[in-house]
Amino acid sequence: MNITKAQVDALNAIITIAITKEDYSDKVEKVLADYRKNAAISGFRKGAVPMSLIQKQYGKAVLLDEVNKILQASLNDYLTTEKLDILGNPLPKMTEDFNWDNENLSFEFELGLAPQFSVDLTAKNNVIKFNVIADDKMLNDQVERIQKQYGKLISQAEVKADYEVRGTFTNEEKGINAPANFALDIFADKKVAKSFVGKKVGDVVAVGTKGLFDDDHKLMDYLKVAHDDVHGLDITVDFTIEEINAVEKAELNQELFDKLFGPGVIASVEDLKAKIKEDAEAQFAQQADQKFLNDVTDFLIESTKFDLPETFLKKWIKTVTETPLTDEQAEEEFAKAEKGLRFQLIEGKVMAENNLQITFEDLKAHTAELIKKQMAQFGQLNPSEDEINGIVARVMSNQDEVKRLSEQVMSEKMLGLYKEKVKAKSKEVNYEQFIKEMYGE
Template sequence: MNITRENKDALNAVVTVNVTKDDYKQKVDKVLQDYRKNASIPGFRKGAVPMSLIQKQYGKAVLLEEVNKLLQSSLNDYLAKEKLDILGNPLPKVTEDFNWDADDFAFEFELGLAPSFSVDLAAKNKVVKYNILADDKMLHEQIERIQKQYGKLVSKDKVEEGDDIVGTFTNEEKGIENRTTITTDIFKDKKAAKKFIGKKVGDVVTIGTKGLFDDDHKLMDVLAVGHDDVHGLDVEVNFTIEEINTHEKTELNQELFDKLFGEGNVSSVEELKAKIKEDAEQQFAQQADQKFLNDVTESLIENTKFDLPSEFLTKWLQTAGETPLTPEQAEEEFKRSENGLRYQLIEGKVMSENNLQLTFEELKAATADVIKKQMAQFGQMNPTDADVDGIVARVLSNKDEVKRLSEQVMSEKLMNLFKEKVNYTTKEVTYQDFIKEMYGE
């Protein structure tokens, strides 16, 4: 057997596998001999069927199967030996007049080669890493919410300022139907707020959405509509009042502090604010990190230039999935997936150049940490090592969980690397300002 490669250009090659009769004859003959031993053909004793009949009945199918096995193994060995970094899978070139009755065969395969490129993490870019702060306004609102949440709920007949109003927003034309709880002070439009004062359970209040809030994004929550729909939304919505409640605020005392954070952990209003600020900013940091990772990803795709064997990949996509695609469908699919493929190559390059690897011990430690946090949420603050190890073993016996957790840990490794090496600027913002920045406004 002889395998040769012709590079068409830097991204495309054709591999030719020449198979001679000597390469496959012994294997084909052995399979046919086994068929002969077990063949049951009327008029012949078992094991005494003439080989000519076996050859006539099974010879071509066995030949095709054995040659195909030989092709696959030899091509895989060749790619590994040559250390060829290919995209997709080798595509056999179809030959209309291929002659399976010949003794020797030549098979051609098209290859899409991975491009050669470099990644400059320290290059100048527009990536911003946000540091989200819980400002005094947010802390005040959180403390008010806690006081109401742990206070006494009192049902009322009529709406007054500051009351919780439970009801459903509807607009048939826009398909809006969302049950929510509001207070009149959430509205920027004071005329809209006044429409609720004095209303009773069962009353319907009609208000316009344009200019209703100081930030259109709040419509996403109260109306349950998507981000793209809230900007400039100018319709009337009906709010059917179902409940009217007020909360008698609970006192900010030691009993409340212990209930919130455990006995003795918080002992003053200032410490309460500090704890709320700490917890909030920890959650904000996760959101900021995710945006940072997304922005670095986009920046790397935009600034890392290389060509792809697009024609080859489009052709490969026609047969890569469960359902064959037309050339037009494959072209559309390539356009949709191109950036994902580009980042996959960039990420692989970054991981290789920075020796980012995941050991099983790291995976076990990360899994244990996740489990301990989950157990803490259910009040199990001090689980034994044996309990945690048992759960870790069960989790890591699930292939899907191993894949998910491995990707999560590797994503954290990439995040830390980007924080260390990417040239970014830092910006401190409130959470509301961060939401605006996140949506590009």
């Protein structure tokens, strides 16, 4: 056997595997001998079928199977030994005049090679690292929301300006059927608020969505429509009133504070706002980190230039789908996958150059922390170490979970690296400003 590589260009190569009869004859003969022992052919005793008949009936199929095994093993060993970084899988080149009756056989495989490139994390960029704060307006709104949430609802016969209404937004054409509960001051258009006043349970109020809220994103919350649909949405929705309530706000006293956070944790409105601020900004930080990670990723994809073996990859895509693809369909699939492929290559380069690795201990620690947080949500604040370890073991016995958790751990490591090396600008914003920045408006 002889294996050679011919470099077509920087991103494409041809592997040629030349196989002689000595490479496969013993294996083929052994398989045929086993077939002969077990063959049941009319007119012959078991194990006494002439080898010529076995050869005629099974020889070509066995030859193809054994040669294919040799090819796969040899090709894999060669790629590993030569440390060739390939994209997709090797593709066999079809030869019209190929003859399986020849004793010496030669096979060619096309390779798509990974490009050589560098990643500069310290390059000049326009990435912004947001610091999202809970401002006074948000804190005051949250305090008022808590007072209403823990206040007393008093059923009313008809709507007044400072009442709350509960009901359902509907629009058959857009498939909207969204239960909602709100005070009338949520509307940016005061005429809409006034249209509710005087209405009773069972009444239907028609509301136009254009300019309904001070931020179109609130349509996502109240109408349950997707982000891509909210901008410029100009339809009429019907709101059917199901309940009308006046709200007697809860007093901001120690009884309420203890109910919220446990006995003696906070003792004043200032403490309450400080706690709200701490919890809110911890959540904001997670969202800001995710945006930073996404923005750095987009920057690296845009700024890290390299070519791909596109012709090879489009041909390879056609071989991995369940149903055959046309050239046009393969082109479309490649266009969809290209950004993800570029990110995988860049991420792999960053990981290798910065020695980012995931250890078993990393996975265990990450999983344990997630489990503790989940248990805390259900009031289990002090689980034993044995209990945590038992759950961790069960979770990590699931390969799909291990893959998902590994991706989370690597994202955390990449985020830490980006924070250290990427020279981003810092910007302090409130949450409302951050949402606009997040969605590019």
